[in-house]
Amino acid sequence: MPKENRQGGLRKAIGYSRRAPGQLTALLVVLVLVCLAAGLGAALDVQRRQQVLGGVIDRGGPLTGAAVEIYQSLSDANATAVSAFLVSSVEPADMRARYESNINEASAALSTAASGSPTGESAATVTRLAVYLPRYAGLVERAKAYNRQGQPQGAAYLREASHLVQSTMLPAAQRLFHAETTRLAQAQSDAGVIGWVFLGVGMLALGGLVVVQVYLARATRRVLNAGMLAATVAAVAAFSWYGIATTSAAERSVASRQSGSAAVEAFAEARIKALEARSDEALTLVARGNGRSYEDHFISVRDELNNGILERARAAAGDETSGHIRNAIDAWYSWVERHRDLRSQDDTGSYDDAVRRATSGDSGLLSSRVDTELGAAIARAADTFRREAVQARDALAGAGIGIGVLMVLAALGVWFGLTPRIREYR
Amino acid sequence: MRILVVVAAAVLVGACGAQTQDSVPVGVPSVVVLPSGVQDPAVVPDVSTKPCNPKESLRPGPSVSGGAVAEIKARGRLVLGVGSSAYLLSHRDPISGRMLGFEAEIAREISAAIFDGDRDKIQFRSLNAAERISAVRGVDDSGKPVERVDMVMAGMTMTCDRREKVAFSAEYYSAGQRILVNKGSGIRSKDDLGGRKVCASATSTNIRTLAELPAKPIPVAAANTSDCLLLLQQGQIDAVSTGDVILAGLAAQDKATEIVGPSFTEEPTGIAIKRESSDLVRFVNGVLESMRASGKWQTLQGDWLSEYIGGATPPVPVYAVE
Structure with missing residues (x-):
């Protein structure tokens, strides 16, 4: 194409756009695109938030809950199996029942964890735990079979089973718990951010609509343009909806973290340590004078609980849970005292008295109470978490589609408001 | 107008779009369950060169x-x-x-x-x-x-x-060191132990004896001999070799095992x-x-x-x- 012609074409285009119909057409296109883009962006943002919150409710919550449950039931199953070995004569029925319900709970929690669609490392951990669980149960049953025949080979199987739980399965359950709580906290903080970006875009679109109407009013001397007015109303409605829905969802999400999952984490940490202490007490006795490493571990766990973990649990407790946490902490301190008595009995040769104290005496009762109270607090906090997270998701219900439709209506309003004006110039 | 419809459709489809899960199937992990303190192969304890009458x-x-x-x-x-x-x-x-x-x-x-x-x-x-x-x-x-x-x-x-x-x-x-095996294992004496895994308790004299046998078994050490029987029952080793008195205690708990071969050490x-x-x-x-x-x-x-x-x-x- 010759150079002159092209320059001529360009000049002509500039000239056209300088005239009113050209300007209006350009404004029409820009406004329609801004409305659609703002609507699309806000709708996608709402949809992303819904997905994050859905993941928090359907995946994050159940997975972290299942991880705690797996840890708790395995640890309790092992402490119970070990304690049952200490009791002379036939395994007591209540211990048998407690062991079995723990194995059932661990199994159920593993299938909950698996159905929570864990990813990556967590999926591998869940699979490993699922592979180990029947092996563990098999070893314990074999230990019991030997025990009933009065043969000490049962103790070797019990040691192997206990070693599997202590050194492989519990650390894996703990890793799963930490990975999933970290992921959950991340998702909750993602959903807890207020959408300033799209609120800004919305203000921009609204500003554009107002400016064009002022311009039209001056250019045409008609004060109101019905289409443009409708577009403005739709845009105001869309972005008010966006602002209210996302802000309230963000508040709920923060609440679900603070009085829900963060409390669950603090309580679960205390419960895990208390369970470790309980296993240590039983294993020290089973080791029969050779349990120094277990008693050392008990002491280090005790210090961790006394110097921080219990304080964090107390701080995290809300109105619903503070009673349980107070009871748990009281029971813990009494237990530590009873434990000291128990150890001095064992160390001075009163082995049978120490065993009685650990299995059916005050030490056993107090350690059970610590666990029960912490378990109740965790259940309460988990309810709060779920309630707030569901409310956060519900706050966004319909907002994505609603905002999208409203902004399409705004774009239509712009179209129907400006096309007659453009036609007037022809 | 057609553009509007397409964009609106995109908004709606986007809002209802299915979320994708990135979960992947996990292969079956290989799992070895051992009692604590198993050494495979065993650390062979040093032996004193000082002569004495051990008894x-x-x-x-x-x-x-x-x-x-x-x-x-x-x-x-x-x-x-x-x-x-x-x-x-x-x-x-x-x-x-x-x-x-x-x-x-x-x-x-x-x-x-x-x-x-x-x-x-x-x-x-x-x-x-x-x-x-x-x-x-x-x-x-x-x-x-x-x-x-x-x-x-x-x-x-x-x-x-x-x-x-x-x-x-x-x-x-x-006592004297002998061998405990599963019945029907084909192992009849210490000469059949070549390349087989044989368990004794860690730091025991039995580990050293096993390491020095001409048949060259692979000594495996466990924290104690009841763990050795457990490993034998789980198929993780081929034989247990320690003092005959201890082996008797193991054999008495498992009718599917037997003590074979003459004793090949003197163990006061x-x-x-x-x-x-x-x-x-x-x-x-x-x-x-x-x-x-x-x-x-x-x-x-x-x-x-x-x-x-x-x-x-x-x-x-x-x-x-x-």
């Missing part, structure tokens, strides 16, 4: 005031290290909670001698094989203090190497006592002497062991020239 002990004598026996008496109980669940020798009966076995009964004789006929002034402490010498001395190899026991009676072979660290009573049983078994407590060594030797003389030793051997390894006569004590 030698001190001539029986009375307890002295201010000595180790007086200390036990003042404390009110004898603290005794025993093996972990050594059936027939010393094990805790799961039904009654009592310690039972040949060694436990010898310990009761010692208790009766110290405490004027009270047979049960004993605090049993179970020990893994590797912990026995440290427990007698009250310090471990790195010099760290550990809880001390007055004596260890846990099928412990008297060796020149161990004599440098602890004293031994006179021999209370003459003694009670380990702190070197400084020479009055306790003499006292214990006096108790053993009277057990042999009264026929008590023979009765206990008949009660606990003869059914599994046949009758035996008490070992003849060897006392050092003083």
Whole structure:
């Protein structure tokens, strides 16, 4: 194409756009695109938030809950199996029942964890735990079979089973718990951010609509343009909806973290340590004078609980849970005292008295109470978490589609408001 | 207008779009479950080059005031290290909670001698094989203090190497290393062990013996011999090889195993006592002497062991020239 012609074409285009119909057409296109883009962006943002919150409710919550449950039931199953070995004569029925319900709970929690669609490392951990669980149960049953025949080979199987739980399965359950709580906290903080970006875009679109109407009013001397007015109303409605829905969802999400999952984490940490202490007490006795490493571990766990973990649990407790946490902490301190008595009995040769104290005496009762109270607090906090997270998701219900439709209506309003004006110039 | 419809459709589709999960199927992990403290292959313990008569002990004598026996008496109980669940020798009966076995009964004789006929002034402490010498001395190899026991009676072979660290009573049983296998394994003696995994307790003399066999088995060490039986039952090893008395206790708990081949070592078994407590060594030797003389030793051997390894006569004590 010759150079002159092209320059001529360009000049002509500039000239056209300088005239009113050209300007209006350009404004029409820009406004329609801004409305659609703002609507699309806000709708996608709402949809992303819904997905994050859905993941928090359907995946994050159940997975972290299942991880705690797996840890708790395995640890309790092992402490119970070990304690049952200490009791002379036939395994007591209540211990048998407690062991079995723990194995059932661990199994159920593993299938909950698996159905929570864990990813990556967590999926591998869940699979490993699922592979180990029947092996563990098999070893314990074999230990019991030997025990009933009065043969000490049962103790070797019990040691192997206990070693599997202590050194492989519990650390894996703990890793799963930490990975999933970290992921959950991340998702909750993602959903807890207020959408300033799209609120800004919305203000921009609204500003554009107002400016064009002022311009039209001056250019045409008609004060109101019905289409443009409708577009403005739709845009105001869309972005008010966006602002209210996302802000309230963000508040709920923060609440679900603070009085829900963060409390669950603090309580679960205390419960895990208390369970470790309980296993240590039983294993020290089973080791029969050779349990120094277990008693050392008990002491280090005790210090961790006394110097921080219990304080964090107390701080995290809300109105619903503070009673349980107070009871748990009281029971813990009494237990530590009873434990000291128990150890001095064992160390001075009163082995049978120490065993009685650990299995059916005050030490056993107090350690059970610590666990029960912490378990109740965790259940309460988990309810709060779920309630707030569901409310956060519900706050966004319909907002994505609603905002999208409203902004399409705004774009239509712009179209129907400006096309007659453009036609007037022809 | 058509553009609007397309964009609106995109908004709606986007809002309802299915979220994608990035979960991946996980392969079946390979899982090996072992008792704690298994070494495969085993660390072979060093052996002393110092010559000695491993069976030698001190001539029986009375307890002295201010000595180790007086200390036990003042404390009110004898603290005794025993093996972990050594059936027939010393094990805790799961039904009654009592310690039972040949060694436990010898310990009761010692208790009766110290405490004027009270047979049960004993605090049993179970020990893994590797912990026995440290427990007698009250310090471990790195010099760290550990809880001390007055004596260890846990099928412990008297060796020149161990004599440098602890004293031994006179021999209370003459054991010999043999082999325990699954019935029908095809292993008939030590010559069939080439390339096979054979288990004994960690730091025991049996590991060294296995490592030096001409057939070249692969020694595997476990924390104690009951773990060896467990590994055999789980198919993780091919044989257990240790003193015949201990093997008898394992075979008695599993009818699908058998002890094969002649014994290929001489393993004098003694009670380990702190070197400084020479009055306790003499006292214990006096108790053993009277057990042999009264026929008590023979009765206990008949009660606990003869059914599994046949009758035996008490070992003849060897006392050092003083």
